Every structure is written in structure tokens, then in C-alpha cells.
Amino acid sequence: MVSIRDVANLAGVSIATVSRVMNKREYVSKNTEKKIIRAIEELNYVPNPLARGLVGKKMSSIAMIVPDIMNPFYPELVRAVEDTCHKQGYTVILCNTDDKKYKEKSYLKVLKGRGIDGFIVASSMLDKENIATLEKENTPCVFLERLPCDKPRSLIQVDNFNGSILAVQHLLDVGCNRIAHIYGPQEVPTYQERMNGYEEVVKSLPWYTSSYMIAGDSQMEGGFKAVEKILDRHPDIDGIFAGNDLMAIGALKALQRRSIRVPEDVAICGFDGIAVTIMTEPELTTVAQPIYEMGELAASTLIGKINGDITDEDSLYVLGVELIHRNSTMKMRKT
Template sequence: MAPSIRTIAKLAGTSVSSVSRVINNSGYASPDLRERVEAAIRSLNFTPSKGARMLRGEPSRMIGLILPSIDVPFFGILAHTIEQHLFECGFQTLICSTAENADHEARYIAMLLSQRVDGVIVASAFSDTGHFRALADAGIPIIAIDRDLSGIADAAVMADHEEGGRLMVRHLLSFGHEKIGVVGAPGHSQPVQLRLAGIREELAKTGLEPLAVSLSGEHSFAETYRLARGLLEARPEVTALIGTTDIAAIACIHAAHDLGFTVPDDYSVIGFDDLPEAMFVLPRLTTVAQPIRGVGIAAADTLAKMIAARESGAPPVAADTTRMPVALVARQSVGPARSV
């Protein structure tokens, strides 16, 4: 269906090799030849087949991006940043939403392998790392993002989740909160666990610990809302709620509101991520900002560099896990602890 280089050659009255040469600007080509070929290309709207080029050994200039789901704001932003940045670097991104489903993951990885992608960025390792072995064995550079992928990834870049946890409780402590509940999800998510560790650590410094921790398996607004409401009903004595993500924190605000309380007068709430959504609630959410775009760009850059190095036969660039700084963004959802 699509015209081949041969069609162009015939139309321009020349040979395929000459056509190839003018396309790639390699070797000699008289102005006349060049003109004829270019005219033929334009008239038939010819585009060389990437498949055939790959066969010749050229790199595919495609990279796979594996993540749980692109319709949640955090991953949407991450995916967008990576895709755009990689595009600037001349790469096309194949976005794979595994939906946290092991079977999907396996099928996606097979697809990436058969596409002969030049590299992979993954933010998805929800359970075992089995499937990724195949990628690593094939010698494909792998970057883990937002979480670790021990033994598999050649590099990892993520926000400093633990420090974020510490920041959250430090802020709460400074407002006199000592009875703190944590709600979030999912329990098996590494970033969430890291934040939790930071929270516990900072709390422990003053001999405290969370009054209650409610994590669920699913990471939806509805689910975290249910959790927050349950926590508030079971332990009304808490004065502050930590959402392990902004969405969870927003759910906390709603739960308090629906129970007839106001934030931050009755309960204070703090989140993590600083998504645009944090500005949508009223009161606007106090949260710990992580550099989502920064993480994406760093990951893309690292990958691009690794691929370039490999192509030029340079030694593999040693890169380990880089942790990006987080920062507290004080808005209106945290206030002084109500007196007992």
C-alpha cells in the first residue's frame, strides 16, 4: 500500500540507492538528481519504513514507559513530561498502562521487546520483578522512577519520600498537633511506605506515634474517603490527618466536612504531591510538593544519556538512585490544634 523506496526510484528514473542517499544526505547527489527525487517523494508522500530501517540495525528510537494508569493525575503529569522531553530528544514513547495487572505487564513487556525499544522507564513494579528480568537480560537500559527496582534498574530517580514524611509531621507538630491519624493507599506502594517511614521516624523523635493508620489496597478518592470517614468516627480525638497523597488528603477534608466539621478549625489536614488538585479544594490543601516534572525530566535525560553512551560504544554510565528534594507548601488546611 504505502509506496516504497523502489517506487520513488522508478518515478524519479534512478536507482534505490540514489534515493536512499538523498534521503539520508550521504554520498554524492547532483542537484538535478536530488531535485527529481525530492519531487517524487513529495508527490507520493513517501515516508521510509521504520521497520526496514530497524532491520538494518538502526536503533528504533522508541522507549517504553510502564506505569499503573495514566488517568490518575500524578501519572498523567509524569507521563506527559517524559513523553514531551523524550520527544525533544528524538524518541517516541510507548506508554503502557499496566493497571497493576501482572498479565498485562507481561504482555506489554513482550510487545516492547518485539518492538526492540531502545530503553524503558518503569514506575510500576507493584509486586515481583519477574517480567522485567527479560528486559534486563536483553540488555535494554531500564530506569526506575518514583520507586526502586532493586537489581533490575540501571538507575532510579524519585522524590525524597522519607524526607517528605518528616516534613509533614514537623509542620503538624509546629501547630501543636500530637494526635495524628494517617490515611492513604495503597499499602503495597513503595513510595507510600517510604513516606510512612519518614512520618514514624519524625514522630518517634518526640516519643510519639500515629494514633491510627488506615491504608487500603486501592488508591481511589472513594476508597480513601471511606477510610478517612471511618477513622474520624472511630478516633474523633485526633486533631490532624495526614493523607499519604493529595487525593487522600482531599478525601480527608471531605470526610471531615460531611461529618459536620470544618478544616482547619476542627481538624487539620496535610497531603503529599502538590497536584493541581490541591488548589481545587476549599480550604486549599497544605501539602508537601514533590517535583513531578523534575523527576520525569531527570529520568528521561538519564535514559537518553545511557542510550547515547551505548551507541557510541562508550562504557555504560554508572548511575544509581537520585533522590529529588521535596518542599512544604503551606496553604489553608492546617491550623493550630484545637485545645483538648
């Protein structure tokens, strides 16, 4: 069996030099690199997928890091990334972190050693140390929705602030007089922006106090529990804006459990536009993100960076949103 020592002997270099070339960790002269690659080809040395990538100069693989694959938003997003990458000859490795920092760091450690060409990151758990490592190795990255630090990056997001204004104003327009907000984790900028949009609309209204805002955990269960708490505080609410569709679905279930009619007694609007919102009863009004377009743009931007067609590290794409009016906010009939 051919070993890395055989490659080093044929190329006339040390094992450490072969390892540096294979792992792309330190600078090796072009001539030395060519000798090593020639030796790999001649000996047909293939210890793992990395060697095949070296011979072809790149792996044609990208990694996509998502925080919660159980959230229906992310499978829709991943599908768009995979479709776009497949057309360009790239494969996609999916990494689910459950929003846990140690899992994200573990994925990066493993994948960097396997010659991944670039990363699409839909998470804010990366720390400055990991970002610095990616920068040192010139690993192309594109971030979705949230940045891991305050330095300029290639970022794709939607207009969360104005989308929330759209949602809350819609609830007022259909006759709501007291609107609660179920917000997601505030360490995530997306949810901060959506809360700010809510406050922008209601802060000057005579009934408003901060007690109309209640924390959820971005899941259906969080929306359910939030409604239980908000009704204890303000049983007179007649509108709910949830920071994402999953929390809105949980809120709908909690209201129905209490025999509170939607939308006649309380109207509900979510945010994201995931497909499951047309399966609820009543169907859920939502501020829809262009999910597929986001995935397409992320993949095409990353591939452009890998191929050297895009060199601007400071690119920012802000996509628009659309209010989809469904039965959960139909004009209320007061009885």
C-alpha cells in the same frame, strides 16, 4: 508483495536468521546483519515499524509504563518525559497497567518485539524473569520511585521519609495534638517510607498508638473511607497526614460530609503536589515532589543510556521535596 523469504534469499541466509536480526533476540555476526539490512533496503521490505528501525539502526521510541494514568501525578510526569524526548527526536509510547502484573508483562512482550529503544518504568510489578530478559537483551531502563527487585538499577526517587517528617512536624507546629495517618499500599516502597516518616515523628508522643494509622488504597475513595474508620476509633483527632494527595482530597470530602471544619477542627496535609490540590476548598497543604524535574531527568537519563553516554547501571537520584503551606493547615482557631 515482498516477503521475509525474499529478504532471506537475497541476503543468502535463512528466514530464521532474518527474524533474529529483526527481533534482536540472538547474536548474528556483523557481516550477516549488514547483508540483511542491505537486502531490506534494496527490496524496500517494511512489514512493520521494526524494519524501518533496523534500516535506521534504532526506532527512536521509548515506552513509559505507569500504574494508574487516572492519578493526576502521572499525566504531569508523562508530560515532562514527552517534552524531553521530543526535543531529542524520540517518541513516547504510554502503557497504563492499573498496577496489574499481567498487563505489564503483556506490554513488555509486545513492545520488545517492536524494537523499542528503552523503558521508563514507574511500577513495581515487574518480576525477576522480565528484568532478566531485559538485561539479556541489553534494553536500557530507568525506574521511577520504586524498584522491581533488589538489584542495582537506574532509579529516580524523592526523599519520601524526610518529606513525611516535614509534613507531620508541620501539623504539630500549627497546633495539632493527635495526628492520624492514611497510608497507601505497603507493597509499594514509596508508601512504606512515608509511613516510616510519620512514625518517626509521633512514636514518642504520649498519645500515639498504631491505631492512629489507617489503610487507604491510594485513591480518593480510599481516603474517604479511611476517615470514616479513623473517626470511629479516635474522634478526637485534629490532624491528618495522607500518604498522597488523592487520599487527602478524599479525607477532606469525608470531613466536610460530617460538617467537621478544615482546618479549624482538623488540619490536613497530603503528599505529591499535584495541580488539583489548588482547586479544593480549602486549598490543600502538600509535600510537593518536583514532578516535572523527575520526568525530565528520567527521559534524559534513558536517552543517555541508549546513546551510550551513560553506562552506570547503579545510578541513584534522590530529589528533594517542598512543603507547600495552604489553607487546609492554616493556624487553627480553637473555639
